[in-house]
Amino acid sequence: MTGISLGIIGVGNLGGALAEGALQAGAAERVLAADVSSERLQELSAALGGRFTACSTEEAAAADLVVLAVKPHIAPSAAARAGAALQPGAAVVSVAAGVPMASIEAALGAGRPVIRAMPNLAMVVGESATALCANAHVSKEQMALAESIFGAVGSVARVEEPQMHAVTGLSGSGPAYVCLLIEALAAGGVNRGLRPEVAQALACQTLLGAAKLLREKGLHPAALRDRVTTPAGTTIAGLRQLELHGVRAGLMEAVEAAAQRSLELASAAHAQG
Ligand SMILES: NC(=O)c1ccc[n+]([C@@H]2O[C@H](COP(=O)([O-])OP(=O)(O)OC[C@H]3O[C@@H](n4cnc5c(N)ncnc54)[C@H](OP(=O)(O)O)[C@@H]3O)[C@@H](O)[C@H]2O)c1
Numbered sequence: 001m002t003g004i005s006l007g008i009i010g011v012g013n014l015g016g017a018l019a020e021g022a023l024q025a026g027a028a029e030r031v032l033a034a035d036v037s038s039e040r041l042q043e044l045s046a047a048l049g050g051r052f053t054a055c056s057t058e059e060a061a062a063a064d065l066v067v068l069a070v071k072p073h074i075a076p077s078a079a080a081r082a083g084a085a086l087q088p089g090a091a092v093v094s095v096a097a098g099v100p101m102a103s104i105e106a107a108l109g110a111g112r113p114v115i116r117a118m119p120n121l122a123m124v125v126g127e128s129a130t131a132l133c134a135n136a137h138v139s140k141e142q143m144a145l146a147e148s149i150f151g152a153v154g155s156v157a158r159v160e161e162p163q164m165h166a167v168t169g170l171s172g173s174g175p176a177y178v179c180l181l182i183e184a185l186a187a188g189g190v191n192r193g194l195r196p197e198v199a200q201a202l203a204c205q206t207l208l209g210a211a212k213l214l215r216e217k218g219l220h221p222a223a224l225r226d227r228v229t230t231p232a233g234t235t236i237a238g239l240r241q242l243e244l245h246g247v248r249a250g251l252m253e254a255v256e257a258a259a260q261r262s263l264e265l266a267s268a269a270h271a272q273g
């Protein structure tokens with residue numbers, strides 16, 4: 001999309017990665033960035049060049065799409081400050097984990113288009129799995145713009161807001177589960193004599209390769225698993241151990257527990273007002 005300005009309020013880990021990804025992919029023509037840290041703004045200006053402009057919250061809020069990427073406890077007050085400067089057709093996207101759309105809506109004032117995004121840390125390398133949900137005031141065009149911006153730093157899925165707890169349990173907390181899997185696979189390799197760095201490289205690439213095959217070939221995981229499982233071969237011997245040790249159930253329960261915890265934390269925050 002040409003000519004699009006992206007306002008980002010808070011350019012830390014996530015906001016900085018979004019600025020870089022959106023500019024590199026051409027999803028935004030310019031990024032207007034506000035942050036309390038002038039060092040961080042200078043660092044990003046030096047890295048991203050003339051299409052990145054450090055500015056005030058109000059100036060960033062006047063962009064075509066405005067992303068709030070401050071810590072969750074600051075998101076409502078940052079939204080309130082941005083609210084007065086918003087353009088009539090601009091939507092606000094909050095990435096603040098666990099902050100419901102209603103809190104942002106209340107801070108911005110009634111009738112404002114609000115999108116909630118749940119990305120993950122892999123945004124820093126352009127591989128986030130981001131879920132988006134929107135309130136009733138968001139137009140198709142505003143949603144398409146948000147999808148193109150977040151699509152520049154990974155994949156995008158649309159969900160309803162109540163499903164954000166499931167998203168948190170799966171792709172929000174998921175990078176930690178996958179790190180545990182990689183660590184365990186690598187340890188297995190080291191146990192059979194591989195050097196640790198070789199074992200980790202093989203484990204990482206195995207996960208990446210399998211995921212890419214599933215995504216690019218549109219395969220069901222069971223279909224790919226069947227293809228690499230020779231009767232009485234090595235893979236079925238390994239798979240049998242994973243089933244005996246409850247790895248499948250463990251991962252399902254991990255998603256469930258994290259989703260439940262997300263729900264509890266949101267309820268506690270709501271009760272505190
Ligand atoms: N990191 C992740 O993997 C991840 C995943 C999903 C969602 N999120 C969400 O993304 C948001 C940002 O996370 P992060 O990891 O990028 O945090 P972060 O690195 O701390 O970035 C937040 C930035 O906002 C700045 N800031 C603080 N108050 C501000 C204000 N009033 N106006 C403008 N800028 C302000 C901070 O400066 P100071 O550091 O000087 O305070 C910092 O540079 C959070 O709401 C988080 O829930 C993060």
